[in-house]
Amino acid sequence: MSDSAQSSPAQPPVAPRHPVSREWHGVTRTDDYEWLREKDSPEVLAHLEAENAWTEQATAHLADLRASLFEETRARTKETDLSVPTRNRGWWFYGRTFEGKEYGASCRVPVSDPDDWTPPVPDADAKVDEPALPGEEVLLDLNELAEGHEFFSLGGSALSLDDTLLAYSVDTAGDERYTVRVKRLADGTLLDDVVEGVLGGVTWHPDSTSFFYTTVDEAWRSDKVWRHRLGTSQAEDELVHHETDARYWVAVGRSRDDRWLYVVSGSKTTTEWSILDTTDEQAQFTVFHPRTDGLEYHLESAVIADAPAFLVLHNGTGPDFELAVSPPAPATPAQWAPLVAHDPAVRLEDVDAFATHLVLHQRSEGLTQLRILPLGPDGVGEGHLVEFDRAVYTIGSGSNPEFTQPTVRLGYTSLAVPSSVYDYDVRTRELTLLRRTPVLGGFDVDDYEEHRLWATARDGVQVPVSLVCRKGAHDGGRPLPTLLYGYGAYEASIDPYFSVPRLSLLDRGAAFAIAHVRGGGEMGRRWYDEGKLDHKPNTFNDFVDVARHLVETGWSSPETLVAEGGSAGGLLMGAVVNQAPELFAGVVANVPFVDALTTMLDATLPLTIGEYEEWGNPEADPDVYALMSSYAPYDNVAAVDYPPILAETSLNDTRVLYVEPAKWIAKLRATAVGRRDFLLRTEMSAGHGGVSGRYKAWHDRAFSLAWILDRMGLAHAAPDRASQP
Structure with a gap:
């Protein structure tokens, strides 16, 4: 039995050291805790259970607060x-x-x-x-499907085009490998067809007798597209496409007008589309334009000036993309006629085509926008924006599956406004609110105030910050306990969003802020480029500079400022707490990518090769190795007084393995000085997204929020009763 398993819950576990040394580019790297990678080892499982027991013991004084937070979320939710x-x-x-x-x-x-x-x-x-x-007609009752399973996730569901069959996929382990079943809607029976090991959902062929799906390789990269014909076994499925370049993933889809099937191969910087015209029974998948390093493009089937066409959204003329029109057949960039020219102030992100209009998804000055472009006999008309008047908000297209629909279903939210669904009539420009997610218990949007702040980074760049608090909470410049959230990778934008559980934080006098750091996509492609590869330290510096801005301008204080991030945002948390531990009262790291260098040195691990264009290849390039060594959180744990840290992970996570936070916490506990208040919480039957089920998720968030409030000094604060259930 391990030393950790013998530890009393009243004391934190001590992971034994088993040093393993390897040399990279003339540098010896020693790892004391790599043994924790053996997921099936009784010693490893005992250590994780001991960590869970210690976390429960160390947070036992928050049990009543957790119960209150859960009940507040439940009482506010319809x-x-x-x-x-x-x-x-x-x-x-x-x-x-x-x-x-x-x-x-x-x-x-x-x-x-x-x-x-x-x-x-x-x-x-x-x-x-x-x-x-x-x-x-009830198509799927997920409660019935989840019965008997501790974890349940629906990967997707899709109706055949003749509306007689429903294909759906489920995951009951949390490892994101799904099993597909097909339900006959006329009588509710399941066909004999069972397809296992699928990534996500399926795409039906218009003939309704077959569907397409993708599978992953040993590195958890989607590399194959298959066609399954109903009534046959999975062993007989046709391999449609095999992506052999380990930098690329592959996906399959169908156009909104149901004419085209697509197979898309993509890396972090390059895409290649193959197309199949389903109106031609003899057609095969054909490459639209061969992959060219650095060229990203996206296709959308459209009818322009009464003629079939492809819309091509591409970065061939500039990093923030251009919208062009192409013949509906393989075509070179010389045949892509510009429709909306590249504009460095506007990042074009996506386009949807309908019979009477186009919807262009874009962002400018850190805010999302929808541009409507009418279609007529002469082509594309002058566009206009769908506008809202709040300073900080998020707008996006909702579910719009019908090619002929005259309306655009869109979603709208902000840090203070619950998720709202609108229909926008393209003909009249009338915006109709169909539903705003109800928040019970006296909630009033006007009880909260939102702010767009700008923090100056150390290199002079202006970093946007979105912040929400109770109205009047900051009057007179009184510092507020603040939860500062960040991500900063993959060009993923963390746009303002509403959260019911967050109200419990705000109503106890705290603020919530998002640091829109470089590495995300909030300010266009340059924002991403300036936070990846050689420029990755900008991500960490930006977050620290935002935290300092909040302190220096009186919004918060180091005694009550808590940081939070997950996955790549967990890497951010580990890096900033190494850089500026004195700035934070606590740090929450969810499924954190904190052992980044170890992962990127092992090409056999899930996702590593495909991530080279994000982080670089430290195995092949000594400069990349040196850079990652300088910021990888696990490698840079030092003998300093860190703030309290809560690391949360899942045993079956295939994206960021549980071993990363397990090693990190073990090393922190062995190396740090001062408080050494470090907790590891491992969900033993879940994946990257955490627990399944909404009540379980509410309990999970209540645990984190209780710990955050405790770090802020608000564990015993009475919530403002104005918005309490």
């Missing part, structure tokens, strides 16, 4: 609820949730009037055994 119906192929589709049940159900009813695009209003209070709309 548990029996439903989504706004979405129209597709003669049906209205919607989801339902029920009080006391972890998961929801997907339903549909027939469209009664083909000319009326106004969604029906289901009965939001209908009981579990009552239809929310007349003629309701």
Whole structure:
């Protein structure tokens, strides 16, 4: 039995050291805790359980607060609820949730009037055994599928184009490897077809007798596209595409007008699309334009000036992308006619084509935007933005599956405004609010104030910050306990979003802020480029500089400022706490990528090779090795007084392995001086996204928030009753 397993829960576990040394580029690197990688080892499992026991013991004084936070979230949430119906192929589709049940159900009813695009209003209070709309058909009840499983995740569901079959995929381990089943809707029976080891969902062929799916290789890279024909075994499935370049992943999809099937190969910097015209029974997948290093493009089937065409969103003329029109066939960039020219002030991110209009997804000055471009006999008309008047918000296109629909379903939210669903009529420019997620218990948007701040980074760059707090909380410049969140990788933008559990933080007098650091995409492609590869330290420096800005301008103080980030944002947390431990009262690192150098030195691990274009290849390049050695959190743990740290992970995570935070906490506990208040919490039956089920997720977040409030000195603070349930 390990030393850690023998430790009393009243004392933190001590992981034994088993040094392993390797030489890289003439430098010897010694790792004392690599033995924790043996996931099936009884010693490793005992250590993780001992860490969990210690975390429970060390946070036992927060049990009542956790219970209160959970109940506050539950009381603010309308548990029996439903989504706004979405129209597709003669049906209205919607989801339902029920009080006391972890998961929801997907339903549909027939469209009664083909000319009326106004969604029906289901009965939001209908009981579990009552239809929310007349003629309701339950397609999937996820509670039934999840029965008997500690973990459950729906990878996706897709209806055949003849509306007779539903293919759906489930994961009951948390490792994101799904099993596909096919349900006959006429009688609810399952076909004999079972396809295992699938990544996500499936894409139906328009013939409704076959579907496509992807699988992963040993490095957890989606590398193969398969075609499954109903009535045959998985062993007989046709291999449609095998991506042999380890830098690339592969995906499959179908155009909105149902004419084209796509197979997309992509790396971090390059894409290649293959197309198949389903109206031609003899057609095979054909490359649209061969991959060219650094060229990214996206295709969308459209009808321009009454003629079929492809829209090509590409970065061939500039890093922030251009929208062009191409013939609906393989074409070279010389044949891509510009439609919306590259603009360094506007990052074009996506485009959706419909029969009467285009929807261009873009961002400018750190804010998301939707631009509507009308279509007519002469081509594309002058575009306009769908505008909202708040200073900080997020807008995005919602579910819009019908090629002929005259409206755009969109979503809108902010740090203070709950998720809202609108229909935008392209013809009249009328914006209709269909639903705002109800928040019970006296919640009022006007009780909160939002701010867009700008922090000056050490190299002079202005870094945007989004912040929310109770109205008047900062009057007079009084510092607020603040939770500062960050990510900063993969060009992923952390746009302002609403959170019900966060209200418990705000109502106890704290603020919440997002540091939109470089490495994300908030300020365009340059923002990403300036936070990756050789420029990766900018990400960490930006976050520290934002924290210092909040302190120096009186928004917060080091005694009450808590930082949080997950996955690549967990790497951010580990790096900033090494750089400036004195700035933070606590740090929460969720599924953190803190042992980045070890991972990137091992090409056999999941995702490593595909990540070279994000982080570099330290195995092949001594300069990359030196740079990563300088910031990798695990490698830079030092004998300093770190703030309290809570690391949360999952045993079955395939993206960031549990071993990274396990090693990190072990090394922190052995090396740091002073408080040495470090906790590791491992979910023993979940993956990268954490626990499944909404009530479990609420409990999980209540645990983290209680710890955060304790670090802020607010564990015993009474919440403002104005918005309490």
